[in-house]
Amino acid sequence: MLFELRDVCLTRGERRVLDSVDVGIPVGAAAIVGPSGAGKSTLLRLLDRLADPDAGTVAYRGRPLDSYDPLALRREVALVPQLPALLEGTVESNVAFAARLAGKEAEAGRCLRLAGLDPEFARRDVAKLSVGEQQRAMLARALAQEPAVLLLDEPTSALDHAARDAIEATLARLRRELQISLVIVSHDPEQARRLGAWVVRMEEGRVTEAGPVAEVLA
Amino acid sequence: MSTSIHVSAGQVAASLALVALAAAVSFWRKADLERDIGVATLRSFVQLTAIGYAIKLIFEADTLWLVFALLSVMVVFGALTARGRAKKVPDSFWPLLIALAIAGATTLGLVVALGIFEATPRYLVPVGGMVIGNAMTASAVALNRLGDEMTDSRARIEATLALGATAREAAQPTVRRALRSGMITLVDSTKTTGLIFFPGTMVGMLLAGANPTDAVRLQLILLYALLGSVAISALVATTLAYRNFFTQAQQLLDSTE
Numbered sequence: 001m002l003f004e005l006r007d008v009c010l011t012r013g014e015r016r017v018l019d020s021v022d023v024g025i026p027v028g029a030a031a032i033v034g035p036s037g038a039g040k041s042t043l044l045r046l047l048d049r050l051a052d053p054d055a056g057t058v059a060y061r062g063r064p065l066d067s068y069d070p071l072a073l074r075r076e077v078a079l080v081p082q083l084p085a086l087l088e089g090t091v092e093s094n095v096a097f098a099a100r101l102a103g104k105e106a107e108a109g110r111c112l113r114l115a116g117l118d119p120e121f122a123r124r125d126v127a128k129l130s131v132g133e134q135q136r137a138m139l140a141r142a143l144a145q146e147p148a149v150l151l152l153d154e155p156t157s158a159l160d161h162a163a164r165d166a167i168e169a170t171l172a173r174l175r176r177e178l179q180i181s182l183v184i185v186s187h188d189p190e191q192a193r194r195l196g197a198w199v200v201r202m203e204e205g206r207v208t209e210a211g212p213v214a215e216v217l218a
Numbered sequence: 219m220s221t222s223i224h225v226s227a228g229q230v231a232a233s234l235a236l237v238a239l240a241a242a243v244s245f246w247r248k249a250d251l252e253r254d255i256g257v258a259t260l261r262s263f264v265q266l267t268a269i270g271y272a273i274k275l276i277f278e279a280d281t282l283w284l285v286f287a288l289l290s291v292m293v294v295f296g297a298l299t300a301r302g303r304a305k306k307v308p309d310s311f312w313p314l315l316i317a318l319a320i321a322g323a324t325t326l327g328l329v330v331a332l333g334i335f336e337a338t339p340r341y342l343v344p345v346g347g348m349v350i351g352n353a354m355t356a357s358a359v360a361l362n363r364l365g366d367e368m369t370d371s372r373a374r375i376e377a378t379l380a381l382g383a384t385a386r387e388a389a390q391p392t393v394r395r396a397l398r399s400g401m402i403t404l405v406d407s408t409k410t411t412g413l414i415f416f417p418g419t420m421v422g423m424l425l426a427g428a429n430p431t432d433a434v435r436l437q438l439i440l441l442y443a444l445l446g447s448v449a450i451s452a453l454v455a456t457t458l459a460y461r462n463f464f465t466q467a468q469q470l471l472d473s474t475e
Binding site: 012048049050051052066070071072073074075078079080081083085086087088097098101102138141142145 | 373374376377378379380381382383384387391465467468469470472
């Protein structure tokens with residue numbers, strides 16, 4: 001398994017956000033589906049160690065997450081959040097920043113192409129991009145680190161159908177060409193059907209079903 | 219610079235007419251500040267009278283230990299006061315205390331080491347008070363801004379952490395803006411000094427009958443010293459305080475969610 005969660009609980013204030021979550025996520029493409037407030041995004045943050053559970057364990061490739069250096073882990077397991085949150089400056093400066101953190105050569109043009117953006121976008125000010133373009137720039141920035149795993153939080157939630165289809169095609173191509181494992185959070189089971197080979201269904205902080213897409217979304 | 223004038227209690231009492239005017243404006247325009255004006259007037263009278271006697275004692279005792287004790291008390295009260303303006307910053311007291319202490323010690327140390335002032339209570343007490351007071355304002359403004367920015371920029375900071383950036387790298391733009399906020403007021407007022415307003419020291423010296431050239435020179439020394447102390451306090455406070463938003467594992471604390 002790529003990730004394994006055992007009896008994971010997380011409480012914020014009075015609310016139990018994750019409740020005894022026991023689930024495995026295999027190498028490949030997986031989707032976490034469920035309604036808003038089900039705990040999907042929180043689960044994704046745990047996988048990148050942006051938060052720690054109150055109880056239980058999270059393991060990555062068989063080792064507890066807290067045994068990894070969190071900075072090295074996040075460069076290998078890249079999380080692209082739901083809302084675009086680029087640094088001030090150009091697309092290129094964002095890509096270069098991410099590449100430098102991972103000790104990689106900054107190849108903005110290649111990363112932008114992989115994310116489905118014209119390399120000409122490199123010089124654009126991020127403040128002048130549309131939401132869809134910003135989401136793609138976020139993806140390009142993550143790809144600059146050459147991650148082994150991409151965690152994507154509702155990558156198409158703010159997009160129209162055409163832009164959504166383009167992002168989904170991009171993700172399928174990344175999976176095929178770079179063999180990157182994908183974990184996608186989505187409120188749309190149909191998107192999980194199109195993208196994920198493995199599906200985790202969540203409701204009210206609990207995992208209600210997990211397994212191959214053909215079984216869970218039959 | 220050894221000028222002195224006598225100010226009678228009657229003159230002080232007469233100046234209360236201006237306080238009455240302020241209260242009247244507040245009452246007339248329903249600004250609801252009459253009570254605050256009353257409290258401010260009373261507190262300023264009690265506090266300044268008390269510190270006046272304390273300073274008189276320190277001047278007469280002529281020992282640096284008492285100066286050190288008075289300035290230490292000012293640093294502690296300054297940090298407590300500034301903490302009230304930095305409510306969104308977790309555990310802001312220690313960063314503020316350290317910032318004020320370093321700003322005070324460095325600025326006073328430098329003005330003495332450079333031969334600008336003698337290391338005597340007559341210079342160290344008033345200059346130290348000004349330095350610590352301005353450092354307090356600057357660090358309070360800086361941390362207030364830091365708290366707002368860390369909350370508003372939470373998504374961007376966490377997205378940067380998700381790239382494997384350290385807390386320092388992720389918070390850098392926010393810390394930079396907070397530092398700027400802390401310093402900008404004094405920088406701006408220094409730019410306009412002499413044109414739009416006369417600063418307090420210069421006014422005080424002129425009223426006390428000092429030579430205008432001396433008044434200006436002393437004012438310049440104090441302005442430049444204050445610029446240094448404001449920069450040091452805002453820098454130290456923001457550099458220490460931003461860490462309180464993060465865990466050891468380079469995660470944002472949930473309290474800012």
